[in-house]
Amino acid sequence: MLPDNASEAFKDRAILWNSVEFFETRKNAQLAREIEVSPPVELNLDEHIKIIHD
DSSP states (O other): OOOTTSOGGGGSHHHHHHHHHHHOOSTTOOOOOOOOOOOOTTSOHHHHHHHHHO
């Protein structure tokens, strides 16, 4: 998933993370964030995917 204004080249993870590391030069830079989601167990897999994408 990419924002509308992002380059298609960033679909390749190696290009994406190499670019991030190149531009973030501070010693204490935070390159990524972890997001944990826990959708309700009552929903099926397709519903989980839809909720997370939305």
